[in-house]
Amino acid sequence: LDGKRGDIGNTARAYARALFDNLGGDAATVSPYLGADSLEPFVERPDRGVYVLAVTSNPGGAALQNLDCEGEPFYLHIVRMARQLSREGNVGLVVGATRPETWKSILSEALDMPLLIPGIGEQGGDLAALKNALQDYRGPALVNVSRSILYASSGEDFASAAGDAAGRFREQLVQ
Numbered sequence: 001l002d003g004k005r006g007d008i009g010n011t012a013r014a015y016a017r018a019l020f021d022n023l024g025g026d027a028a029t030v031s032p033y034l035g036a037d038s039l040e041p042f043v044e045r046p047d048r049g050v051y052v053l054a055v056t057s058n059p060g061g062a063a064l065q066n067l068d069c070e071g072e073p074f075y076l077h078i079v080r081m082a083r084q085l086s087r088e089g090n091v092g093l094v095v096g097a098t099r100p101e102t103w104k105s106i107l108s109e110a111l112d113m114p115l116l117i118p119g120i121g122e123q124g125g126d127l128a129a130l131k132n133a134l135q136d137y138r139g140p141a142l143v144n145v146s147r148s149i150l151y152a153s154s155g156e157d158f159a160s161a162a163g164d165a166a167g168r169f170r171e172q173l174v175q
Contacts, residue, residue, distance in 0.1 A: 001019050001025035001027070001028050001029075002028075002029050003019050003025075003028050003029060003030075004029050004031055004053065005019065005028060005029075005030050005042070006030055006031030006033060006034050006038050007038060008034055008037070009037075009038075012038050012039075012040070012042070013041040015041070015042075016041040016042045016045065019042075020045060025048070026048060027048060027049030027051060027092075028042060028049075028050060029051045029052075030042050030050055030052055030053070032081060036081055036084075036085055039082075039085055043086070043088075043090065043091055045090070046090055048090060049090050049091075049114065050090060051091075051093065052081075052082040052085075052091060052093055052094065053078070053094045054079050054082065054095055055095050055099050055106065056096050056099075057096030057098045057118045058096075058098075059098075061099075065078075075102060075106070076105060076106070076109055078093075079093060079106055079109045079110055080109060082113070083110065083111065083113060086113060091113065091114075092114030092115055092139075093106070093114075093115055094115075094116045094118065095116070095117055096117070096118060096119045096125070097117050097118065097120045097123070097125025097127075097130050097143070098124055098125045099119075100125075100126065100129055100130070103130075107133065107134075107137050110137075110139065111139070112138040113139050114139055114140045114141070114142070115137075115142065117141055117142065117143045118146075119144075120143055120144070120145045120148075120169070121145045121146075121147055121148030121149075121169065122148050122151070123147065127143075127169070127172050127173065130143070131173070143173060145165075145169045148169065149162050149166050149169070150162070
């Protein structure tokens with residue numbers, strides 16, 4: 001579930017219950033900006049996945065994520081925090097396809113963590129460049145192409161247009 005949750009203590013626990021138990025989500029995206037303890041209620045569920053926002057695909061995200069923090073971008077601190085929280089192997093990272101300048105440093109720190117990669121298609125991420133960057137990556141990567149599929153058509157042909165768009169992206173991804 002793309003809930004982008006992040007809060008303290010009992011509220012984070014309630015969000016985790018709502019997303020996983022009430023809505024039946026298998027995984028959730030979470031914001032790390034309240035610290036590791038705000039992610040614990042999500043991470044402590046070994047049967048559920050958690051994707052921590054590291055580098056987002058929106059242009060404004062860089063203003064915070066690229067801030068110099070102890071001589072390196074803040075997003076690298078987030079990657080390390082997420083990796084430390086992943087005691088059950090259920091923590092991954094959101095890494096925007098629109099920010100290729102971050103990929104090398106993130107991939108070297110992420111090791112084999114699962115990646116959720118938004119930003120291909122309408123947002124302008126380069127699928128060929130992403131595939132090239134990931135060719136030696138040891139972890140799983142889930143490339144999200146939602147807008148290009150969701151808005152493939154607003155007419156009665158939506159189902160076939162969306163299916164065609166999804167098929168085209170799949171073909172490009174597996175080539």
